[in-house]
Amino acid sequence: MSALNIWVVCEPSGTDITTTSKELLSEAVRLNATVSAVSWGPHTDGLSDLTGSWGAHHFYDLGDLGGVLPGSVVAATVASLVSEGTPDAVLIPASTDGRDIAGCLSAFLDAPVLTNITGLREGPDLLSEHTLFGGTQAAFARNLGSAPSIMVVRPKSFAVGTPAAASASRVAVTPVTPRVRLVNIASSHIEQRNGPALDDAQVVVSGGRGLGDAASYGLVEELATLLGGAPGASRAIVDAGWVPYSHQVGQTGATVKPTLYVACGISGATQHMVGMKGSTYIVAVNKDPDAPIFSLSDFGVVGDVHNVLPALIAALRARS
Amino acid sequence: MKVVVCVKQIPDPAVVGSLDEAFRLRRTGKVILDDADTYGVEVALRLVEAAGEGEVSLVSMGDATDVTGIRSALAMGAVRATVVSDPLLRGADALTTAKVLAAVISRDEPDIVIAATESSDGYTGTLPVQLACLLELPAVTFATSVAIEGGVVVAQRQTEAGYDEVRAALPAVVTVTAGVVEPRYATFKGIMAAKSRTVDVLTVADLGLDAHSLAVRQEVVSVEVTPEKSAGEKFVDDGTGAQRIIAYLERVKVLSGGGS
Ligand SMILES: Cc1cc2nc3c(=O)[nH]c(=O)nc-3n(C[C@H](O)[C@H](O)[C@H](O)COP(=O)(O)OP(=O)(O)OC[C@H]3O[C@@H](n4cnc5c(N)ncnc54)[C@H](O)[C@@H]3O)c2cc1C
Numbered sequence: 001m002s003a004l005n006i007w008v009v010c011e012p013s014g015t016d017i018t019t020t021s022k023e024l025l026s027e028a029v030r031l032n033a034t035v036s037a038v039s040w041g042p043h044t045d046g047l048s049d050l051t052g053s054w055g056a057h058h059f060y061d062l063g064d065l066g067g068v069l070p071g072s073v074v075a076a077t078v079a080s081l082v083s084e085g086t087p088d089a090v091l092i093p094a095s096t097d098g099r100d101i102a103g104c105l106s107a108f109l110d111a112p113v114l115t116n117i118t119g120l121r122e123g124p125d126l127l128s129e130h131t132l133f134g135g136t137q138a139a140f141a142r143n144l145g146s147a148p149s150i151m152v153v154r155p156k157s158f159a160v161g162t163p164a165a166a167s168a169s170r171v172a173v174t175p176v177t178p179r180v181r182l183v184n185i186a187s188s189h190i191e192q193r194n195g196p197a198l199d200d201a202q203v204v205v206s207g208g209r210g211l212g213d214a215a216s217y218g219l220v221e222e223l224a225t226l227l228g229g230a231p232g233a234s235r236a237i238v239d240a241g242w243v244p245y246s247h248q249v250g251q252t253g254a255t256v257k258p259t260l261y262v263a264c265g266i267s268g269a270t271q272h273m274v275g276m277k278g279s280t281y282i283v284a285v286n287k288d289p290d291a292p293i294f295s296l297s298d299f300g301v302v303g304d305v306h307n308v309l310p311a312l313i314a315a316l317r318a319r320s
Numbered sequence: 321m322k323v324v325v326c327v328k329q330i331p332d333p334a335v336v337g338s339l340d341e342a343f344r345l346r347r348t349g350k351v352i353l354d355d356a357d358t359y360g361v362e363v364a365l366r367l368v369e370a371a372g373e374g375e376v377s378l379v380s381m382g383d384a385t386d387v388t389g390i391r392s393a394l395a396m397g398a399v400r401a402t403v404v405s406d407p408l409l410r411g412a413d414a415l416t417t418a419k420v421l422a423a424v425i426s427r428d429e430p431d432i433v434i435a436a437t438e439s440s441d442g443y444t445g446t447l448p449v450q451l452a453c454l455l456e457l458p459a460v461t462f463a464t465s466v467a468i469e470g471g472v473v474v475a476q477r478q479t480e481a482g483y484d485e486v487r488a489a490l491p492a493v494v495t496v497t498a499g500v501v502e503p504r505y506a507t508f509k510g511i512m513a514a515k516s517r518t519v520d521v522l523t524v525a526d527l528g529l530d531a532h533s534l535a536v537r538q539e540v541v542s543v544e545v546t547p548e549k550s551a552g553e554k555f556v557d558d559g560t561g562a563q564r565i566i567a568y569l570e571r572v573k574v575l576s577g578g579g580s
Pocket of ligand 1: 235236252270272303305441443
């Protein structure tokens with residue numbers, strides 16, 4: 001089989017690209033593919049070097065799109081480019097903008113899209129891996145249509161490689177105007193967070209409905225701070241309005257893979273576990289000895305969060 | 321204000337799913353309205369109420385043997401439903417589903433089309449955007465609040481870091497997240513009214529769609545059982561829980577061995 005030709009949609013993050021984008025570039029390199037990166041935004045100047053260091057040979061630079069949602073514009077542009085270059089696959093991060101891009105690209109190319117991918121496997125065809133039923137089974141799928149396969153990959157599916165001293169050849173591209181009207185971004189709001197970002201933190205302490213009330217989430221935040229980590233949450237307490245969505249861990253929230261994950265008053269629904277089961281060490285505190293979270297935890301305490309967490313906080317404070 | 325809401329009947333998500341011999345999610349057993357769709361119906365009803373005129377209708381694709389789930393969305397206040405049900409569509413991927421729904425919706429020319437961000441069974445999460453592109457409408461996705469101001473949809477769009485306020489002129493497709501509003505309970509009057517509301521059942525041929533364009537173009541080649549993780553240590557807190565967690569964290573070197 002000749003070398004794969006893989007394009008990676010690299011989502012900008014300030015002057016950098018997102019961690020998931022780097023994970024996808026790294027995996028494309030591992031598959032020995034010829035790699036092209038696609039990115040956009042007001043700060044693409046340094047991205048030839050940056051994407052090149054992560055393994056891209058070519059960098060398609062769409063430049064600043066103005067204050068609009070990137071989905072349809074990036075998709076229309078990639079659609080026009082791939083009809084010339086025909087990659088085997090276009091890898092797209094499973095983020096809000098990434099999912100918009102994938103949906104539009106699928107419609108513009110009249111090609112199906114494979115989503116929620118957690119792994120890739122090389123064979124006669126490139127196969128995508130999908131986690132089923134909370135991680136008890138894995139399905140492998142392939143695209144039967146013409147190339148490219150549009151593949152939307154979940155964060156933390158691949159390890160990031162080691163950046164090399166290399167640069168990608170930059171191809172300046174004029175963004176294509178899509179046949180749909182654009183969506184304007186009137187303003188952006190960043191939720192304030194102290195400490196590391198949820199998806200980059202080495203320690204994540206999450207709280208669930210077992211905390212009893214919104215005020216008790218303070219225990220989770222304090223414990224996270226003492227452990228140098230980030231506070232997370234189950235969807236139950238996000239939906240209840242105790243904490244913002246940006247804290248949610250799970251199938252419809254963030255995927256985290258910290259060294260330590262502490263689940264406090266979380267039952268361990270399959271949709272929560274797919275977002276954190278890759279953590280190295282999992283500690284759970286739950287008063288129900290039969291809570292499903294204990295099937296995944298390395299160290300489980302059957303107890304009340306209102307006893308265990310304050311004691312843990314006091315003990316950690318005494319150490320520092 | 322004409323609002324169309326895309327809804328789906330799914331197997332009860334509380335029951336652990338299984339796959340059939342063709343690696344498709346088994347859809348035997350009772351189906352219910354996807355809870356994620358109740359938010360879309362609620363948002364749609366509120367938009368019509370705010371506009372002071374208009375109506376909410378439903379579109380769905382799937383087996384129409386049992387439409388109890390669709391009727392529960394009608395009981396909330398939608399006035400009619402169209403369900404495309406055809407054996408040809410078994411195993412349809414999201415793009416095919418989008419083509420079918422687009423064929424129904426384009427006959428209605430709604431001001432706004434609402435869908436859940438993703439379904440609770442397949443959670444592909446691309447269908448509404450594919451639908452928007454096929455209808456040549458802008459897609460306002462991941463909305464946590466939606467309002468119409470002078471022919472423009474104004475929404476808060478959830479992002480990884482917080483939210484954006486976004487705007488698009490109507491007509492448009494909007495996807496809403498769960499928890500954005502409290503879906504209303506159907507009243508007794510609503511449930512009675514829903515019984516007499518029309519549920520149109522259509523086939524691919526009724527829509528004039530070319531079966532060839534709906535062919536399945538992706539397949540599952542294998543399913544493997546993931547090795548189960550062996551259960552870790554577990555003990556009942558007797559007041560020493562915190563100390564034992566600390567000892568464990570020292571053992572795995574997440575905490576440096578303080579003092580000991
Ligand atoms: C399509 C779909 C997507 C979803 N996506 C996500 C997702 O991304 N993330 C997510 O988290 N969920 C998700 N869910 C929801 C998921 O199914 C669960 O409903 C949710 O995770 C439950 O949250 P919880 O564990 O906080 O609450 P519960 O399930 O109510 O569990 C609370 C736990 O706290 C324990 N408890 C109670 N009191 C105490 C106490 N004093 N001390 C100690 N323990 C106590 C109880 O024993 C119980 O185990 C999704 C669901 C669907 C259908």
